[in-house]
Amino acid sequence: MSVDFLYWPQDLLPAREIAANPVPFSRSGGRTINGLERTIRTDCGFWSIALNGVMLHSKAQRRVWNALRTGLGGRSGLIVIPAWSWDTAPYASGEFEPDVYVPHSDGTSFSDGTMYRQGSISVRCAEDVPIGATKIRLQVLEAENDLAGVRFSFNHALYETGPAVSITGSTWEVGLFPAVRAPIRANADLEFNRPTCLAHLQDDRGMDVSMNPSMISEHSVNFVEAVDYWSDLAAGLLA
CATH class of the missing domain: 2.40.30 (Elongation Factor Tu (Ef-tu); domain 3)
Structure with missing residues (x-):
């Protein structure tokens, strides 16, 4: 099975800031002698990335925004986002x-x-x-x-x-x-x-927008790394 990606148009929809942060996954290693929890590092973890301060002020920007969210269809879609x-x-x-x-x-x-x-x-x-x-x-x-x-x-x-x-x-x-x-x-x-990251929307409604008389609005979009894609690729389920 082959998979198509969407690409965030970083020149047309630039973000004021890109917040790319690792989300490690630790597991419990029991309790120490004084009762505190011991944690053990694992090789698991994923990226959480927010595109903050994306300004929509033109018809072209709003159309591309709408096309992206329709193409993604919520959290199931795959998109390559900037992680500069x-x-x-x-x-x-x-x-x-x-x-x-x-x-x-x-x-x-x-x-x-x-x-x-x-x-x-x-x-x-x-x-x-x-x-x-x-x-x-x-x-x-x-x-x-x-x-x-x-x-x-x-x-x-x-x-x-x-x-x-x-x-x-x-x-x-x-x-x-x-x-x-x-x-x-x-x-x-x-x-x-x-650098870029293959990701999913964090929320099905993560690209909701509003319309106001000035046609200018600012939005932030949250993504999580598409770990499921890499897992399927490693398992040979994807072409």
């Missing part, structure tokens, strides 16, 4: 660097004259990473040589790195949240510039 993390992204300069626009390798542009958008951060996976892994080795090509506490995505699976486990030159081994959703091959390019 410019505040922690490992820009080589140490400061925010906008994307650059370049032609194809043969010097040509797209048929409409636009150029290819390319992010300034370039980091690759240093070795094959299997499903369920909680560590990854990252090779810096063009980035700040500090990959602890940063976010990236691969095929719309969103990850956040923990403290460094080891550092060898420009290769960092770091802990990872959540556990790897799908295999990542060695030398795969990872998305640090504009």
Whole structure:
């Protein structure tokens, strides 16, 4: 079975802020000698992401909004949402660097004259990473040589790195949240510039809107990571 995704139009419906937060899952490990509960870390967990302050002030924006919520059909639909993390992204300069626009390798542009958008951060996976892994080795090509506490995505699976486990030159081994959703091959390019996350609406009515005389309204939309999709993919239920 194949699955189609919707994509949040981040240029037409920009959010004032993106709140992407991990939701760990701990389990009870019994009681300590003084009666306090002991908790044990697990490899489970998922992302909770809110797009806050989305302004609707044009007919085009409202039509796209309506089309998205109709296409999603509540919590069952799948959508790729932005999870940008410019505040922690490992820009080589140490400061925010906008994307650059370049032609194809043969010097040509797209048929409409636009150029290819390319992010300034370039980091690759240093070795094959299997499903369920909680560590990854990252090779810096063009980035700040500090990959602890940063976010990236691969095929719309969103990850956040923990403290460094080891550092060898420009290769960092770091802990990872959540556990790897799908295999990542060695030398795969990872998305640090504009990471994304495959998600569901948190609530069936999460995209309710109102109409007022000014036609201007502000909305926040809450999402949860589509863990069910990754589970089905790993089980071979999806093409």
